[in-house]
Amino acid sequence: MNTISIIGSGFSSLSAACHLAKEGFKVSVFEKNITVGGRARQLIKDGFTFDMGPSWYWMPDIFEKFFAAFDKKTSDYYQLDKLDPAYKIFFADDTITIGDCMDKICVEFERIEPGSAVHLKNFISKAQTNYDIAINKIVLKPGLSPLELVTKETVLRVDQFFKTISQEVRKRFKNPKLVSTLEFPVLFLGAKPSKTPSFYSFMNFADFGLGTWHPKGGMYEVIKAMRSLAEELGVTIQTNANVEKIVVTNGKAVGIVANGKTFNSDWVISGADYHHSETLLDKKFRQYSENYWNKKTYAPSSLLFYVGFDKELTNVNHHNLFFDTDFEKHAEEIYDNPQWPSMPLFYANFPSVTDKSMAPTNCETGFFLIPIAPDLEDTPELRSNYFNIIIDRFEKRTGQEVKNNIIFKESFCVNDFIEEYNSYKGNAYGMANTLSQTAFLRPNLKSKKVKNLFFTGQLTVPGPGVPPALISGKLVADLIINKH
Incomplete structure (x- = not known):
């Protein structure tokens, strides 16, 4: 039987494990932490339940496709509810509420900028076409060649790879609040809207067209579902298993060393941070130099707070964005001139507003996130200061x-991303999807120097985010299955 060792147990690793086990491979997963999930871990404290990482469930079709590959449905594992409203954005002098369908969103846009609904419908229609091409054509390609991007559909849209989201949005909408609302989703792709190709407007369709969902009990329910599926398929999962080395013999990966013990296998996949994964190899087997990694554009890191409140909060939704300061300035302080933000935007998530199972009675579970540049100094004083600001x-x-009304507060920041996830420079979302870091221009799924060694996750193809991570796992599994 062909054996595979997988490093890490995040979305991409579990996806790869399931797809390979289904094809008859004997798969073992090694996770350094005590629980599976990678960055999508869970914190349970005093009856409060927190998703420690991803908290937005977008692109439900990608999750359905994943489970359908195993003749399963998401409903076999967790209950999914569509949020209405999807989220609320707080500005200095107003709020925008994004409903669960285009009609409601159009009414809100008209309230702020009369005549904007017709532009919004056209913009989202184009975004939907981009979504169909991205999800059904481009994203399913393994990033091996520039020709993967050349399809009859993309040739007709080649200009969209050279224009930016920012240009597309500002051409149609004048009100700065609407501009911020439409530019926000690409922050999940880890780059400034002025640096992100306009083709990525498909994220706006994911937002307004497909809606925002919530798995009852939180995003960790998806990890639990994938673990359960993996184990049903015969995957072995070891936690507290810190991988110290990828073993290479005669230029071929033949296993890993975890907690001082060698585990032999025919293939090795690393779903851990790509830069860290290459440090598990002797220098001559590494594809990318320190200089290469240092020059890349990374998605932001985050300062996160997990807060238990002893009362139910008012005037908040499940998801809330606080854009009551200068969007442009904060983006510059992340990407152009990295520093702690002077006036940070932030995100606040209260899952217990819609899901009472996530907090004790008459209490609220609060998750706060400030996007920040990676590689910043991280001290208890800075964390405390920023909590007070927000x-x-x-x-x-x-x-x-x-x-x-705060019962407790826990924080997580750059030092923790490095310590817990071996994250390069403490980034939270991997590598940004700028034009020069798209598709075949990203670090490879397959090692160019070591046979039978593969990588998956947010630093490789197709990019940051939970749905892309599920796809990344499938892509790497397909490379091994087809080669085999």
Whole structure:
């Protein structure tokens, strides 16, 4: 039987494990932490349940496709609810509420900028076409050749790879609030809207067209579902298994060393941070130099807070974006001139607003996220200072006092991303999807120097985010299956 060792147990690793096990491979997964999920871990404390990483469930079709490959449905494992409203955006002088369908969203756009609904419908229609091409054609390619991007559909849209999201949005919408609302989804791709190809407007269709969903119990339910499926298929999962080396003999990966013990296998896949994964190899087997990694554009890191409140909060939705400061300035402080933000935008997630199972009775589970540049100095004083900044603004914008209702607060930042996930420079979302880092221009799924060694996850193809991670796992599995 052909054996495979997989390093890490995030979405991409579990996806690869399931696809390979289905084809008869004997798969073993090695996870350094005590629980599976990689960055998508869970914190349970005093009856409060937090998703520690991803908290948005977008592109439900990708999850359905994943489970359908095994004759399963998402509903076999977890309950999925569409959020209405999907989310709320707080500005300095107003709020925008994004409903669960285009009709509601158009009404809101018209309220802010009369005449904008017709532009929105045209923009989202184009975004939908891009989504169909991206998800059904481009994203399913393994990034081996530039020719993968050349299809009859993309040739007709080649200009969209050289124009930016920012240009497309600003051409149609004048109100800065609407501009921010439409530019926000590409932040999940890890780059400034002015650096992201306009083809990626498909994220706007994912947002407005497909909606925002919530698995009851949180995003970790998806990890639990994938673990359960993997084990049903015969995958062995070891936690507390820190991989120290990828073993190479005669230019071929033949296993790994975890906790000092050697595990032999015919193939090795690493779903851990790509840069870290290459440090598990002797220098001569590494594809990319330190200089290569240092020059790349990374998605942001994050300062995260997990907060238990002893009362239910008012004037908030499940997902809330606080854009009551300068969007452009914060983006510059992440990408152009990396520093701690002077006036940070932030995101606040209260899953217990719609899912009472995630907090004790009459309490609220709060998750706060400030996007920041990777590789910043990270100290307890900075974390505390930024928590005070955002909680003051949160109280002001939502018209309520909450500071005295905090039962506990835990934080997670650059140092933790490095310590817990071996994340390069403490990035949170991998490598940005700029034009020069798209598709075949990203680090390879397949090692160019070591036979039978593969990589998967957010630093490789197709890119950052949970749905792309599921696809990345399938792509790497397909390379091995087809080669085999």
